[in-house]
Amino acid sequence: MHRQISRFKYWTRAASSYTHERVARAVLAWSDPDALRADDYEQVGLLLAGAARAVADDVRALAVRLPEDDGRRLFAEYVMDQADDCLARPSRNLLRVRDRARTLRALSNGWTGSRTP
Template sequence: MSDTYVVLHDPDGLIEAELPLDRAPYEALVTVVLAWKEPDLVPRDYEQIALQLAGHARAVAANVQCLAAALPKSDGRGALAEVVLREADSRLSAPLKGTARCVQNRARLIQALYERLDRLTETLP
């Protein structure tokens, strides 16, 4: 075992932006969460699911931000992305609650972010 380590300094998030999103498991989780009718979980379980979804939402938002920033100012997709990103920032800054509603709100946010991401990538070469 080595006694040395390397500290990663990436203040602009460039390395994270280059990593592909692990989309399928989160889309499956979103589908399940949004299908809940009367879930019976303890608050800590809701909090853990909300944390997972919030972390993934931040990663998707970072990708949306990178793609939107690369668009010309005259491209309306960038303006729409900014609206979604502001909403994401607002929702993600709200404190987590141990409720199904909180988890479902995070799931809806991921849906909105992926929809915007898909719109930004559909016409790119």
């Protein structure tokens, strides 16, 4: 039973990650800052922030396993602080939503080791 739950969590997170990656890619392709109302930008920003926080939590969980003086842990803590700052700001315009999309992409690429064009 435990294995089935673990597999479900893995596939759910993988599918969710793929969806959020597509949203981030679409946001980064937008060029018209007046394409959406401020409320709509905020909703997209909340979606991206939730996904970014999930990835950041995974990175934090791995970072705390490293020795306190390990450079990788210090770098991860710095990156998490920067991500927290970005995610704490309201996202009611294209610039802020793009910042969240870039933050999600950076966290995801660093986490999975993948490279997205």
